[in-house]
Every structure is written in structure tokens, then in C-alpha cells.
Amino acid sequence: MHELAITQAILSVVLEAAEAAGARRVTAVGLTVGALTSYVDDSIRFYFELLSKGTLAEGALLRIRREPGEGRCQTCGGTFLVEPPLLPACPLCGSFDIQIEGGNRCLVECIEVEDGDLHPGGEGYP
Ligand SMILES: [Zn+2]
Known part of the structure; x- marks a missing residue:
């Protein structure tokens, strides 16, 4: 169950960055997970959903890329x-x-945020 610890670390990185940018909501998070780590994508997704409840990252899409x-x-x-x-x-x-x-690391590659003040109407955001 070490995905719990890594997911907590991922979420804190994401929330810190989002708050620093003044974002209202995190829409997606791109992760790179090394093939030599034993992290299971589904477990990371599960914990992320659980831990992000009530935070800026609630409902954010996780994009997991495997690094060989x-x-x-x-x-x-x-x-x-x-x-x-x-x-x-x-x-x-x-x-x-x-x-x-x-291939033996796990890192947050990118964080996509939504800011209603900066993008009224959400044009260009499918
Ligand atoms: Zn050789």
C-alpha cells in the first residue's frame, strides 16, 4: 500500500503549485511513473480520488505516463x-x-488548472 504515501506526496505538490498560481481548480495532472517502480496506476488513481476530495484537485484527471x-x-x-x-x-x-x-522514479510532469477569472466562458477549453 505504498501508493498511499506517493499519492499524498503527489497531491501536496499539485496543491502547492495550484495555490501558488492562484488557481481555483486543478483539471488535470500529468504523472510520470517509472516502469521499475512497483506503483500500480489504479491504486494511485484510487488514492488520488480519495485524498483530493474537498481540495482544489477534486475531480482532476490523472494522466499517467509510464517511463521505461x-x-x-x-x-x-x-x-x-x-x-x-x-x-x-x-x-x-x-x-x-x-x-x-x-524508470525508478515518480514525478509530477504537469498540472493543468482552471481559473474562471482568467478564462470567462471557457473559450478554447473543450
Ligand atoms: Zn555489455
Whole structure:
């Protein structure tokens, strides 16, 4: 259930940014979730909906993008995609000396807000 903690962190980032911008409502949040994290999209959505109730982000659409993991071989310099379960060795030369360079993080990419004062009538907003 560690999605609860990450979702709380995501929501606090979103709300801080929205309040700083003077937004009235958050309409969408773009998230990047690394393929090597064990976060489950549906759990994040579930907690987000739960935790955002009564906040500026209530009802915001979550767009979750999966970021693939990339491994770099320290022996031959080759790079390759890494998906769980982790490869124990470089697929190119067989070396075990590999470094993972991405896919193990979760971050808020973008926050879309709506401000009735700035966009009366909502023109241009489908
Ligand atoms: Zn290699």
C-alpha cells in the first residue's frame, strides 16, 4: 500500500503549485511513473480520488505516463531497456556490471488548472 504515501506526496505538490498560481481548480495532472517502480496506476488513481476530495484537485484527471527503465553496461557501454523483473546481466556482452539510469522514479510532469477569472466562458477549453 505504498501508493498511499506517493499519492499524498503527489497531491501536496499539485496543491502547492495550484495555490501558488492562484488557481481555483486543478483539471488535470500529468504523472510520470517509472516502469521499475512497483506503483500500480489504479491504486494511485484510487488514492488520488480519495485524498483530493474537498481540495482544489477534486475531480482532476490523472494522466499517467509510464517511463521505461534504461540500463547502461559499464563494460561495453551499451544501453538497453530494462523491464521488471530486472535483468541480471547485459544482454549485449553478458557483463553483470550494469547501471540503471531511469524508470525508478515518480514525478509530477504537469498540472493543468482552471481559473474562471482568467478564462470567462471557457473559450478554447473543450
Ligand atoms: Zn555489455
